[in-house]
Amino acid sequence: MRFPHLLASVGHTPIVGLPHLSPTPDVRLWAKLEDLNPTGSVKDRAALAMIEQAEADGILTPGATILEPTSGNTGISLAMVARQRGYHLICVMPENTSAERTQLLRMWGAEIVYSPAQGGSNEAVRVAKDMAKRHPDWVMLYQYGNAANARAHYETTGPEILADLPEITHFVAGLGTTGTLMGAGRYLREHKPDVQIIAAEPRYGELVYGLRNLDEGFVPELYDPSVLTSRYSVGPHDALMRTRQLLHEEGIFAGISTGAILHAALGLADRAAGSGDSADICFIVCDGGWKYLSTGAYEGTLEEAAGAISGQLWA
Amino acid sequence: MAIEVQIPTILRTYTDGEKTVGAEGATLSDLLADLDVKYPGLRDRVVDDAGLRRFVNVYLNDEDVRFLDGLQTAVSDGDSVTILPAVAGG
Numbered sequence: 539m540r541f542p543h544l545l546a547s548v549g550h551t552p553i554v555g556l557p558h559l560s561p562t563p564d565v566r567l568w569a570k571l572e573d574l575n576p577t578g579s580v581k582d583r584a585a586l587a588m589i590e591q592a593e594a595d596g597i598l599t600p601g602a603t604i605l606e607p608t609s610g611n612t613g614i615s616l617a618m619v620a621r622q623r624g625y626h627l628i629c630v631m632p633e634n635t636s637a638e639r640t641q642l643l644r645m646w647g648a649e650i651v652y653s654p655a656q657g658g659s660n661e662a663v664r665v666a667k668d669m670a671k672r673h674p675d676w677v678m679l680y681q682y683g684n685a686a687n688a689r690a691h692y693e694t695t696g697p698e699i700l701a702d703l704p705e706i707t708h709f710v711a712g713l714g715t716t717g718t719l720m721g722a723g724r725y726l727r728e729h730k731p732d733v734q735i736i737a738a739e740p741r742y743g744e745l746v747y748g749l750r751n752l753d754e755g756f757v758p759e760l761y762d763p764s765v766l767t768s769r770y771s772v773g774p775h776d777a778l779m780r781t782r783q784l785l786h787e788e789g790i791f792a793g794i795s796t797g798a799i800l801h802a803a804l805g806l807a808d809r810a811a812g813s814g815d816s817a818d819i820c821f822i823v824c825d826g827g828w829k830y831l832s833t834g835a836y837e838g839t840l841e842e843a844a845g846a847i848s849g850q851l852w853a
Numbered sequence: 854m855a856i857e858v859q860i861p862t863i864l865r866t867y868t869d870g871e872k873t874v875g876a877e878g879a880t881l882s883d884l885l886a887d888l889d890v891k892y893p894g895l896r897d898r899v900v901d902d903a904g905l906r907r908f909v910n911v912y913l914n915d916e917d918v919r920f921l922d923g924l925q926t927a928v929s930d931g932d933s934v935t936i937l938p939a940v941a942g943g
Contacts, residue, residue: 581943607941608943609941609942609943611943612943658940658941659940659941659942659943660940660941662941663941681943682941682943712942713942714941714942714943715941715942715943717943737917739917739942740942741915741935741937742940744861744862746940747861747862747863747937747938747940748862748863749863749938750863751863752863752864752898752906752908752909752938753908754908754938755907755908755909755938755939755940756908756939756940756941757907757908757939758941758943763919763920766920767920768916768917768920769916769917769919769920770912770915770916770917771910771912771915771916771917771935771937772915773915851942853942
């Protein structure tokens with residue numbers, strides 16, 4: 539595959555079968571390797587689409603400053619694109635994210651404003667919105683409500699999956715901004731009305747839910763529950779167990795959120811196998827494990843690893 | 854045997870700081886009513902006239918009840934119910 543430049547290579551990721559984790563010959567698991575994008579995460583698709591849309595709309599002009607609340611991955615993708623397009627990027631990121639996220643953001647030239655750990659990404663959103671009010675010349679792409687985020691997946695991720703796996707019965711992805719599920723989910727459902735669209739949501743430690751009141755809760759503007767068939771909450775123990783299982787049994791070195799997604803996918807696979815149905819279950823490998831090495835996720839017992847990531851935003 | 858309900862930090866002012874409490878009922882709605890007898894005021898923080906509050910998620914054995922039968926979701930002994938505020942990701 540040959541591309542004129544790096545940004546043109548975003549997407550076009552492979553889907554690989556998981557022969558060891560698939561429960562029966564008729565119930566097959568498939569992993570879409572989004573870690574093979576330029577910054578190693580699925581967020582490259584949304585970041586590129588949001589910047590290109592803002593350029594097309596005339597909102598983003600040469601030399602502009604972009605502001606974005608992020609738990610890290612979207613920020614890293616935006617930094618990679620911004621660097622090549624000549625924009626300055628300021629990310630508002632919760633302080634309880636992995637050291638590698640900070641290192642990667644700085645490496646690609648982004649400036650980081652840390653938001654308090656308590657409240658997680660909700661707090662980053664709040665801080666960024668306050669900053670945006672004070673700096674009207676900055677451009678906040680706002681991944682949680684930017685239609686280009688979901689559209690990137692409607693136009694690329696969804697069609698790629700259907701082309702490579704026309705027999706798909708279930709699509710499983712992580713729920714953060716909801717962009718992947720809304721975009722790819724809508725596309726798949728339009729072309730295969732019976733497909734099941736399943737969300738796997740990380741369940742963090744208590745610190746992350748430490749809001750001052752319930753009204754500080756946050757539902758991304760992009761979220762449309764009618765796209766989903768079901769939604770599961772997956773805790774750190776299950777996520778870590780599956781992350782390691784994916785590595786040991788299939789050789790795929792993924793980040794922790796992928797373990798959460800795999801946990802939901804395996805639940806669906808077991809259910810299909812139990813009822814004698816055949817199924818082709820495709821799930822997203824959001825990113826590789828590289829950014830989480832310092833968290834201790836891959837060392838010691840599961841209990842030790844779960845303890846190590848308990849206050850972290852691990853997805 | 855009761856149904857185990859996980860209470861988020863923000864609502865533990867109602868449960869004397871208890872993280873996990875037991876409750877009984879055949880549906881989630883019954884369960885919340887039972888909880889409200891033991892911990893007055895708790896139910897109103899979770900539901901309003903329209904149903905589950907917008908920024909509250911409730912999971913039955915890790916599955917979001919909005920994709921089951923909402924407040925009418927059947928619950929039985931040994932189930933685990935988790936209440937959490939909605940948070941962002943990305």
